[in-house]
Amino acid sequence: xxxxxxxxxxxxxxxxxxxxxxTPVGSRAISKRPDIALSSATIRNEMSDLEEMGYLDxxxxxxxxxxxxxxxxxxxxxxxRKTDLNDNDIRSIRQVIDKRIGEAGELIAQTARVLSQxxxxxxxxxxxxxxxxxxxxxxxxxxxxxxxxxxVVTDAATIHDMLMRxxxxxxxxxxxxxxxxxTARLRGHTLGDATALLETQFGDELRQHRxxxxxxxxxxxxxxxxxxxxxVALGGTSNLFFHPEFKDLExxxxxxxxxxxxxxxxxLLEPRPQPMQITFTIGGENQLDEMKGASIxxxxxRIGPAHMASFGVIGPxxxxxxxxxxVLEYLGRSLSEIFTARLQDESQPFDP
Amino acid sequence: xxxxxxxxxxxxxxxxxxxxxxTPVGSRAISKRPDIALSSATIRNEMSDLEEMGYLDxxxxxxxxxxxxxxxxxxxxxxxRKTDLNDNDIRSIRQVIDKRIGEAGELIAQTARVLSQxxxxxxxxxxxxxxxxxxxxxxxxxxxxxxxxxxVVTDAATIHDMLMRxxxxxxxxxxxxxxxxxTARLRGHTLGDATALLETQFGDELRQHRxxxxxxxxxxxxxxxxxxxxxVALGGTSNLFFHPEFKDLExxxxxxxxxxxxxxxxxLLEPRPQPMQITFTIGGENQLDEMKGASIxxxxxRIGPAHMASFGVIGPxxxxxxxxxxVLEYLGRSLSEIFTARLQDESQPFDP
DNA sequence: TTTAGCACTCGACTGATGAGAGTGCTAACA
DNA sequence: TGTTAGCACTCTCATCAGTCGAGTGCTAAA
Numbered sequence: 001x002x003x004x005x006x007x008x009x010x011x012x013x014x015x016x017x018x019x020x021x022x023t024p025v026g027s028r029a030i031s032k033r034p035d036i037a038l039s040s041a042t043i044r045n046e047m048s049d050l051e052e053m054g055y056l057d058x059x060x061x062x063x064x065x066x067x068x069x070x071x072x073x074x075x076x077x078x079x080x081r082k083t084d085l086n087d088n089d090i091r092s093i094r095q096v097i098d099k100r101i102g103e104a105g106e107l108i109a110q111t112a113r114v115l116s117q118x119x120x121x122x123x124x125x126x127x128x129x130x131x132x133x134x135x136x137x138x139x140x141x142x143x144x145x146x147x148x149x150x151x152v153v154t155d156a157a158t159i160h161d162m163l164m165r166x167x168x169x170x171x172x173x174x175x176x177x178x179x180x181x182x183t184a185r186l187r188g189h190t191l192g193d194a195t196a197l198l199e200t201q202f203g204d205e206l207r208q209h210r211x212x213x214x215x216x217x218x219x220x221x222x223x224x225x226x227x228x229x230x231x232v233a234l235g236g237t238s239n240l241f242f243h244p245e246f247k248d249l250e251x252x253x254x255x256x257x258x259x260x261x262x263x264x265x266x267x268l269l270e271p272r273p274q275p276m277q278i279t280f281t282i283g284g285e286n287q288l289d290e291m292k293g294a295s296i297x298x299x300x301x302r303i304g305p306a307h308m309a310s311f312g313v314i315g316p317x318x319x320x321x322x323x324x325x326x327v328l329e330y331l332g333r334s335l336s337e338i339f340t341a342r343l344q345d346e347s348q349p350f351d352p
Numbered sequence: 353x354x355x356x357x358x359x360x361x362x363x364x365x366x367x368x369x370x371x372x373x374x375t376p377v378g379s380r381a382i383s384k385r386p387d388i389a390l391s392s393a394t395i396r397n398e399m400s401d402l403e404e405m406g407y408l409d410x411x412x413x414x415x416x417x418x419x420x421x422x423x424x425x426x427x428x429x430x431x432x433r434k435t436d437l438n439d440n441d442i443r444s445i446r447q448v449i450d451k452r453i454g455e456a457g458e459l460i461a462q463t464a465r466v467l468s469q470x471x472x473x474x475x476x477x478x479x480x481x482x483x484x485x486x487x488x489x490x491x492x493x494x495x496x497x498x499x500x501x502x503x504v505v506t507d508a509a510t511i512h513d514m515l516m517r518x519x520x521x522x523x524x525x526x527x528x529x530x531x532x533x534x535t536a537r538l539r540g541h542t543l544g545d546a547t548a549l550l551e552t553q554f555g556d557e558l559r560q561h562r563x564x565x566x567x568x569x570x571x572x573x574x575x576x577x578x579x580x581x582x583x584v585a586l587g588g589t590s591n592l593f594f595h596p597e598f599k600d601l602e603x604x605x606x607x608x609x610x611x612x613x614x615x616x617x618x619x620l621l622e623p624r625p626q627p628m629q630i631t632f633t634i635g636g637e638n639q640l641d642e643m644k645g646a647s648i649x650x651x652x653x654r655i656g657p658a659h660m661a662s663f664g665v666i667g668p669x670x671x672x673x674x675x676x677x678x679v680l681e682y683l684g685r686s687l688s689e690i691f692t693a694r695l696q697d698e699s700q701p702f703d704p
Numbered sequence: 705t706t707t708a709g710c711a712c713t714c715g716a717c718t719g720a721t722g723a724g725a726g727t728g729c730t731a732a733c734a
Numbered sequence: 735t736g737t738t739a740g741c742a743c744t745c746t747c748a749t750c751a752g753t754c755g756a757g758t759g760c761t762a763a764a
Contacts, residue, residue, distance in 0.1 A: 105457065105583070136493065136494075136495060137493040137494070137495075139491045139493065139503065141488065141489040141491065141505045142488075142489070149489075149505055149511065151491065151503055151505070151511065153493045153495065153501055153503070153513075155495070159501065159503065159511075159513045161505075161511045231457070235612070236612070237589065237608055237612055238605050238606075238608040238609035238612060241601055241602075241604070241605035241608075247601060249593055249599060249601070249604075250593075252593070252601075252604070253590050253593035254590075256589055256590040256593075256608075257590035260587070260588070260589055260590060
């Protein structure tokens with residue numbers, strides 16, 4: 001049905017125009033487009049229809065129209081055309097990747113930074129959650145008489161450290177012995193399970209050094225409980241101000257306040273089951289009242305075989321979705337590659 | 353000289369009033385104060401003098417007066433009265449301290465959070481710089497065939513991790529052996545020195561496993577070079593909007609942009625030689641143009657015998673300096689205590 | 705079905721006006 | 735000589751009316 005096609009064509013044109021200009025788009029502006037050979041009056045009729053169907057809103061009677069959340073949803077699901085990144089964009093991303101950043105915190109910080117730099121929206125990156133990560137190595141490092149640092153490395157490439165007390169007289173050797181024992185018996189189990197395992201696995205030693213094991217259990221448990229405290233990196237908050245929808249101070253304030261609340265961000269970016277699948281949350285689809293005027297676009301990437309980290313951008317519903325998708329996809333693919341390469345690639349010869 | 357005293361008394365009253373109200377203060381408002389028994393005309397004369405002396409500014413002829421940077425400097429150096437924290441404030445701080453947070457990153461994040469919460473200004477906390485921290489322990493943890501995580505613990509209670517390649521066939525035992533060797537021979541040296549020491553200390557092994565040692569040197573060096581990349585935690589950015597001086601969007605934007613730039617923040621918070629000494633940087637005293645309208649108040653605390661971390665708040669020059677000082681002092685003292693206790697306290701019996 | 709025309713609506717901008725707050729100056733007062 | 739009352743003056747800010755322009759909806763003609 002050609003008529004319907006025309007409606008969608010007009011709707012897409014309106015959305016594109018509004019994304020580009022941020023001002024309500026009028027019938028005349030559309031009719032002047034070279035690819036639309038219709039008078040403004042005809043466009044007005046179509047727009048009137050589209051408004052009735054819920055795809056357009058009118059801020060007030062004598063303004064142009066603005067796409068509704070429903071329109072954006074249709075747009076990202078069906079209308080959006082892929083855009084390509086230009087060489088500069090790709091270079092920026094490669095620069096981060098090629099830096100061979102080793103520390104996880106540093107990597108997510110850089111991810112958020114480059115993301116916000118390329119999209120001009122505030123961006124977030126989060127490391128994988130700790131609970132279901134399996135323990136790979138436990139090391140008790142002496143830091144002072146009676147004190148040690150418990151370092152736990154997981155298969156999600158995350159590392160956790162906790163200061164703890166140790167019995168007097170426990171030297172480097174003792175700690176080393178326990179490090180090996182702990183690693184041997186807890187390896188492969190999750191942080192969540194580990195505490196319970198201490199009971200069954202270390203019956204004898206446990207009775208002997210009750211307080212010591214309590215400390216270890218405590219350290220493990222506190223790490224496990226940090227689900228809501230996953231490392232979060234935020235970048236480009238000040239980009240918010242480039243978009244007219246945040247010209248209102250109160251609007252900007254409450255948005256920044258939300259962005260700062262790590263618990264909320266972790267929840268919003270929750271990695272999706274499918275890696276590399278891009279998720280859109282548009283305006284009113286957000287649970288949070290403060291976010292009803294904003295959209296979130298997220299993607300995730302694999303870290304090793306079982307874990308995923310995610311990242312995304314937050315902006316006005318009038319977001320340049322096509323470009324954001326292009327950036328997220330490229331960045332996600334790059335990150336997956338380096339993580340897969342670093343953690344799993346066993347075929348590669350050692351010589352660098 | 354009683355006359356001079358009177359001038360200072362008036363100046364202090366003006367500063368206090370302006371800090372509280374954020375509106376230029378007129379002669380009448382001051383003369384109505386119960387502790388000042390002078391007519392507005394007299395105050396006007398005094399104010400005129402103070403303006404000539406550079407302590408007061410006039411936004412425009414028919415507005416009240418506003419303290420100058422010079423006035424604030426005098427205020428913090430000589431006029432400010434100590435304020436006490438109330439029970440709620442103290443409780444908030446103790447809550448953070450008593451949480452027994454083990455991870456360094458978590459602790460600085462919490463510090464920044466509570467600081468901004470209590471002062472209503474954006475706050476920053478930074479961990480000690482890495483360069484001059486001495487190595488305490490090096491642990492190579494196997495994460496996959498051909499890959500290991502190099503974990504370095506320093507005496508500044510910081511820990512660094514770097515992914516690196518290892519020769520094929522290097523198993524847990526080999527890595528353990530090298531961990532011990534590296535720890536034994538590099539312990540006590542700084543990250544910066546360590547690279548050079550590898551050459552002299554590991555002549556034989558080095559020749560044997562050239563590529564391996566190159567990787568270790570690389571990892572150490574990259575950590576050392578991270579001076580400008582010290583972990584920084586930012587809290588309460590959105591508090592900026594509570595203060596009328598940032599009602600201007602462009603003002604707020606450039607300020608937030610600066611706050612987000614970690615390199616700049618690290619530079620601004622540079623720990624002072626004296627721990628627990630509070631440093632003020634007022635308005636124009638800032639090097640950075642974007643900060644000329646803002647003040648920074650910082651404090652630092654000891655971590656172990658040789659290292660210091662610092663934290664501070666950033667706000668308008670019209671800042672409630674007295675309260676900020678009270679919060680910083682209490683928080684700094686508390687942090688110094690727990691760090692000293694945790695890292696050094698050797699007398700305390702083990703039993704928790 | 706499309707289009708031209710037209711009256712109507714509403715926000716943004718402009719300029720005038722007056723109230724209010726605060727000053728500086730002068731002259732009188734203790 | 736220092737202090738105070740009085741007064742003219744200045745400048746900002748809020749308000750209000752008027753105008754402009756963009757955009758709409760409706761009607762009638764092509």
